[in-house]
Amino acid sequence: MLQVLDAPAVRRWSRLAAETLGRARREIDALNVFPVPDGDTGTNLHLTMLSAAEALDELPADADTATTWQAFARGALLGARGNSGVIVSQALRGLAEVLRTAEGRGADLGRGLVRAAELAREAVARPVEGTVLSVLTAAAGAVRGLSADLAAVAGKAAEEARAALRRTPGQLDVLARSGVVDAGGAGLALILESLAAVVTGSYPGRPDVPAPARGTMPGPVAEPQGGPCYEVMYLLDAGADAVGRLRRELDALGDSLVVVGGDDLWNVHVHVDDAGAAIEAGMAAGRPHRIRVTYLGGPGHTHPPARRRGVVAVAAGPALGAVFGQAGAVVVRREPGSSPPLAAVLAAIREAGSEVAVLPNDDGTREVATAAAEIAREEGLTVAVLPTRASVQGLAALAVHDPLRRFDDDVVAMTEAAAHTRHGHVWVADREVMTSAGLVAPGDVLGVVDGDAAVVGADVTGVAIEIVRRMMTPASELVTMLEGAGAPPGLAGAVRDHLAEERPDVEVVVYEGGQGGYPLLVGVE
Numbered sequence: 315m316l317q318v319l320d321a322p323a324v325r326r327w328s329r330l331a332a333e334t335l336g337r338a339r340r341e342i343d344a345l346n347v348f349p350v351p352d353g354d355t356g357t358n359l360h361l362t363m364l365s366a367a368e369a370l371d372e373l374p375a376d377a378d379t380a381t382t383w384q385a386f387a388r389g390a391l392l393g394a395r396g397n398s399g400v401i402v403s404q405a406l407r408g409l410a411e412v413l414r415t416a417e418g419r420g421a422d423l424g425r426g427l428v429r430a431a432e433l434a435r436e437a438v439a440r441p442v443e444g445t446v447l448s449v450l451t452a453a454a455g456a457v458r459g460l461s462a463d464l465a466a467v468a469g470k471a472a473e474e475a476r477a478a479l480r481r482t483p484g485q486l487d488v489l490a491r492s493g494v495v496d497a498g499g500a501g502l503a504l505i506l507e508s509l510a511a512v513v514t515g516s517y518p519g520r521p522d523v524p525a526p527a528r529g530t531m532p533g534p535v536a537e538p539q540g541g542p543c544y545e546v547m548y549l550l551d552a553g554a555d556a557v558g559r560l561r562r563e564l565d566a567l568g569d570s571l572v573v574v575g576g577d578d579l580w581n582v583h584v585h586v587d588d589a590g591a592a593i594e595a596g597m598a599a600g601r602p603h604r605i606r607v608t609y610l611g612g613p614g615h616t617h618p619p620a621r622r623r624g625v626v627a628v629a630a631g632p633a634l635g636a637v638f639g640q641a642g643a644v645v646v647r648r649e650p651g652s653s654p655p656l657a658a659v660l661a662a663i664r665e666a667g668s669e670v671a672v673l674p675n676d677d678g679t680r681e682v683a684t685a686a687a688e689i690a691r692e693e694g695l696t697v698a699v700l701p702t703r704a705s706v707q708g709l710a711a712l713a714v715h716d717p718l719r720r721f722d723d724d725v726v727a728m729t730e731a732a733a734h735t736r737h738g739h740v741w742v743a744d745r746e747v748m749t750s751a752g753l754v755a756p757g758d759v760l761g762v763v764d765g766d767a768a769v770v771g772a773d774v775t776g777v778a779i780e781i782v783r784r785m786m787t788p789a790s791e792l793v794t795m796l797e798g799a800g801a802p803p804g805l806a807g808a809v810r811d812h813l814a815e816e817r818p819d820v821e822v823v824v825y826e827g828g829q830g831g832y833p834l835l836v837g838v839e
Contacts, residue, residue: 315466315514319418323512328367328386330517331508335360338504338521345526348445348488349570349585350541350610355497356398363505364404365393385412390603391581392549397570398446398498400547401434401585402505404574405450408433424457426706427471427557431455439561439571444486445574446498452478453506464767468510475503478525480613485758493527500524534562542568542585544692545608546592550580552600560599569593585610588691593685597656606683623717623724624666627673627708628654628683629818633828634705634796639710643673649831653679659686669696669721671728673708703765704737706794706837731839738763738781738836740774742800774801775808778834782809785838786817793820796827796835805834 316323335356337340342356345816370382377385382404387410390403408430416422431454434447441447456474457467482496483489489496500523511517550557557580558571564571568586575581582602586592591605596602627643630636635645644666648654658681663670671692674683687697698721702708711728719727739762747754749767754760761769761781768784771777782793793813795806806824813822828837 315515316556317419317464319413319464319513321377321379322707323418324379324382324386325370326369327509327512328363328370331505332360332363334504334508334521335363335501336502338523341521341523341637342425342497342526343501344687345494345500345523347492347494348442348486348496350545352384352610353546354609355396355398356501358399359498359501359505362390362393362399366390366403366406368393369538379418380414383410383453386410388579391575391579394574394581394583395547396545397572397583398501400572400581401437401446401450401498403581404437404572405430405434405502407574407576420460420462420464423467423585424454424460424469425466428458433574437572437574439573440441440569441632442486444482444484444489445496446502448482448485449496449499449502452481453502460585460736465510465514466514468506472503472506472510475499475506479503486741494825495524516659539775541569542587543610544587544589544592544689545583545585545610546589546601546606547583547608548583548596548605548749550575550582550596550600550602551578552580553578556599559594563595564592568597568652572661587720589689590660590686593689597681597685602681602685605688607685607688607692622667623721624713625671625673625687625715626659626662626683627657627712628675628679629705629798630676631830633799633826636684637796637825637827638673638708638712641709642715643712647675648679653682656682656686659683660689662792663695663697665688668694670698671711671715671725672697672699673700673711674699675704675705675708677703696721697740700725700729700732702732704835704837705793705796705829706737706835707732707735709794710839730743734763734839736838737783738785738838739832740776740778740781740834740836741832774833775805776834778805778809779812782813782836782838783816785836786820788839790817790820790838792837792839793822794837794839795822795824796829797824798827798829798831798833798835800830801833809834810834 339356343353346355366389369385382457390406394400394403409426412426412454430451437520453471453475479499546681564584570585573581625643627638628646630650639645646654646662672683674680683699690697711732714727714731741760743754743758751767761777769804770782810822
């Protein structure tokens, strides 16, 4: 019997809890009727705890207790799934806050559970009784201030969690009508029982999950409730002030809002009708990533169009947009230096067809395109976001697009065409910048190749010729140039004349790109 909850014990608990939830996953899923009857709470809790356990597996064997608790909580935060999984991850964060610097005795565990319940409840915008929150609060209340050994505290918390779970149908009408206990609470009870088992060395057999009153494992028994259409989740890099504003904005957009985390990393969960607005709110607050959108059902669902292949291309400026449009793409305009609205990208995907390749053509636009693709996939569309970092790569991809080819094969061909296209541009500096090619003063001309500063000069044409020379290889076959709105007269022609002398074997194509800020964009295939 353990006297302290040390690092090895935390490792054993994480693994046992994940394994127990894995065995009980289907039975917990069958209880899932709140907040929506989507039958995945057991699966989400299993994946959350598995992520926490795997984070500990990556630590050195001799990692200390503080490091172990921090990794445990962070692993749960990064892998949290669904409403209950996000809440449980915050509970583990509360435990870690207390126990990473404590001895890990009984009283310490009691204080940790109290903190876990506080943080979990604070994370939920509109707490509802009869849920995992009620079970956690009851368990923490039972051991608050308890002066006893570790086994007694762990056992008391698990015992009260089980009793609180049985009370949940009396606290929440939808549970009573469906003849079930709360699914999230059932998962939490197993997590706390796994802790007690590790501490006492007494391991139970098959996980005890109360079966629905209306038969054995029938799946969710409640009728679908009216409510938002989408579950949106993402990790968010942002400061605490920005997250405070985000909470208020998301609370006005939907329900089941849970935001957990800290130290500028957060896990955001919300149910909304407008998934795009929820993601854009995150983009305004910081940097969302690992975006997941799940369709929950409801009046906002749109059915995909008849099977049809299409391409969406993001373009900076009307002339460049016309080039993509003439090549057959549905075009989304963006202002130079900014990303397009998510709603515009999503609308373009829906317009393009049911199988859509998206060409972001800019590193900053890729996140928006990925978020729009997640939403579109939940509506039944097949969407691939290609890794095009420049407009010339997008044009190369679009040139090999074949709507008669299998979609996956078409995406591979377009991706390969983009990857084999080196990209460069010329920029006339409007401010002082230190680059890998040296200091660039206002008025200097900078040539960039594949995202890296390559040449600094005083003449736009000279720099343009030099970067094209550096981009060429013996295997180069095609040079594509897009002249910008502020390009000196004859810029692309001068580069073409140079190539005619140096590489007469290479085909040269020039478009009126009309982009602002860059006199010339260049692609070499």
